Amino acid sequence: MRYTPCGDVISRQFLLSGYRAIFFMELSWAPVERGNNLERMARRADVAVIGGGILGLAHAYAFARMGRRVVLFERNARARGASIRNFGLIWPIGQPSGEMHALALRSREIWLDVIEAAKLFYRPTGSLHLAYQTDEAEVLREFAELAPSAGYQCQWLSADATLRKSQAVQPGGLKGSLWSAAELTVDPREVAAAFPEYLRAIGVDLRYGTAVKHIALPLVETGTDPWKVGQAVVCGGHDFETLYPEVFAASGLTRCKLQMMRTAAQPGGWQLGPALAAGLTLRFYKAFSLCPSLAALRSRIAAEKPEFDRWGIHVLASQNSHGAIALGDSHEYGLQVDVFNQAVIDDLILREAGSFLRMPDWTIAERWYGVYALHPERPSFESQPAPGVRIVTAPGGSGMTLSFGLAERTAKQMAYPRCA
Numbered sequence: 001m002r003y004t005p006c007g008d009v010i011s012r013q014f015l016l017s018g019y020r021a022i023f024f025m026e027l028s029w030a031p032v033e034r035g036n037n038l039e040r041m042a043r044r045a046d047v048a049v050i051g052g053g054i055l056g057l058a059h060a061y062a063f064a065r066m067g068r069r070v071v072l073f074e075r076n077a078r079a080r081g082a083s084i085r086n087f088g089l090i091w092p093i094g095q096p097s098g099e100m101h102a103l104a105l106r107s108r109e110i111w112l113d114v115i116e117a118a119k120l121f122y123r124p125t126g127s128l129h130l131a132y133q134t135d136e137a138e139v140l141r142e143f144a145e146l147a148p149s150a151g152y153q154c155q156w157l158s159a160d161a162t163l164r165k166s167q168a169v170q171p172g173g174l175k176g177s178l179w180s181a182a183e184l185t186v187d188p189r190e191v192a193a194a195f196p197e198y199l200r201a202i203g204v205d206l207r208y209g210t211a212v213k214h215i216a217l218p219l220v221e222t223g224t225d226p227w228k229v230g231q232a233v234v235c236g237g238h239d240f241e242t243l244y245p246e247v248f249a250a251s252g253l254t255r256c257k258l259q260m261m262r263t264a265a266q267p268g269g270w271q272l273g274p275a276l277a278a279g280l281t282l283r284f285y286k287a288f289s290l291c292p293s294l295a296a297l298r299s300r301i302a303a304e305k306p307e308f309d310r311w312g313i314h315v316l317a318s319q320n321s322h323g324a325i326a327l328g329d330s331h332e333y334g335l336q337v338d339v340f341n342q343a344v345i346d347d348l349i350l351r352e353a354g355s356f357l358r359m360p361d362w363t364i365a366e367r368w369y370g371v372y373a374l375h376p377e378r379p380s381f382e383s384q385p386a387p388g389v390r391i392v393t394a395p396g397g398s399g400m401t402l403s404f405g406l407a408e409r410t411a412k413q414m415a416y417p418r419c420a
């Protein structure tokens with residue numbers, strides 16, 4: 001049993017059967033009158049998207065592009081989740097060969113459309129994975145050889161060629177790098193601020209400061225205005241408690257906490273150039289599991305740098321629209337997220353960054369942590385908890401990369417009729 005916003009007790013049948021239950025109750029119960037009032041008062045849309053992170057925004061865009069009337073609900077006045085706390089890297093090179101890499105490339109195409117249409121900042125940076133150890137060079141050379149047949153476009157560069165591509169690379173001990181042109185850098189905070197305005201301009205109804213408390217289609221309950229919609233997509237990030245908690249409890253999903261830092265804006269318009277990664281990153285992205293030589297690299301790092309395994313650290317560097325460099329990150333897994341940051345993690349990240357990155361100003365202007373949802377085996381989590389409702393979440397550390405591809409896929413799959 002549940003309570004409606006009017007305080008009436010209604011049956012689980014109502015929750016599960018929507019219109020059918022309303023009809024049944026109309027025949028028999030007085031409280032139904034109030035349920036009908038709720039429906040009559042309700043605002044209408046074809047699709048409700050719950051969550052104003054990058055997945056929610058991307059879904060709102062995908063449905064709006066299909067001509068649907070979309071309402072987007074975000075409980076905060078502005079998005080505050082993983083989608084504003086990340087590097088802003090659109091990173092197809094990290095996706096495993098096959099379906100996920102293809103989805104990342106499709107997502108990148110849509111990102112470019114969106115960037116142009118919404119006039120968002122971006123840098124077509126590409127990426128360099130730097131090798132300072134023999135085993136790192138072996139993995140990267142091996143990957144460059146396997147890449148064409150696996151669908152990646154990238155190449156091994158000598159140390160000299162690497163230094164010609166980037167003024168930010170430490171030259172001492174450099175053995176070479178893997179260059180890929182596909183990666184883009186956006187500014188996540190700017191995306192979260194500016195992209196919703198574009199969505200508004202193409203007709204999406206934005207409801208910030210509005211938490212969705214319950215969904216029983218056609219009704220979406222927010223505690224303030226009721227809404228009547230044809231379909232709903234829940235992109236609530238790592239909120240597993242508010243909507244469909246029973247689905248999340250059975251899902252196997254967990255959380256990951258990541259520590260991040262950002263320097264002050266670099267002086268004199270200094271440019272990072274390609275986004276940078278190095279040897280530790282090869283352990284993280286599934287793309288590199290193609291390489292038999294990866295096992296030796298993993299063992300060496302486990303033996304030489306156990307503290308990096310202990311905190312799940314690898315280091316990336318990206319540059320935002322103000323010229324500041326984002327540095328991170330660590331990975332601590334578990335449903336309970338420690339609210340306190342570990343100073344040791346920041347120290348390790350800075351130590352590792354200093355081994356491959358040179359830049360004019362290392363002043364750290366901001367430190368924060370982010371949390372994302374992830375599934376231990378799947379690249380994202382999708383579920384249909386009720387007819388017409390989808391949950392789409394947990395793209396792990398690849399949500400910026402995959403967002404528009406995932407959203408396009410959901411919108412195509414949900415071929416339901418419009419709300420009357």
Ligand SMILES: Cc1cc2nc3c(=O)[nH]c(=O)nc-3n(C[C@H](O)[C@H](O)[C@H](O)COP(=O)(O)OP(=O)(O)OC[C@H]3O[C@@H](n4cnc5c(N)ncnc54)[C@H](O)[C@@H]3O)c2cc1C
Pocket residue numbers: 050051052053054055056073074075076078079080081082083084085086087088089090091210211212213235236237238239242243258259260328329369370371372393394395396397398399400401402
């Ligand atoms: C430190 C860090 C670095 C990362 N770097 C990258 C990167 O460079 N590239 C990349 O591809 N990925 C990266 N990621 C991953 C990426 O940021 C996430 O996968 C992605 O942001 C998840 O987006 P989301 O919309 O699912 O979740 P979120 O951004 O968490 O958004 C979910 C939103 O839903 C809202 N919400 C939840 N429940 C309700 C409700 N009931 N009613 C209304 N609103 C609700 C929340 O308030 C929240 O705003 C990184 C992540 C972190 C933490």
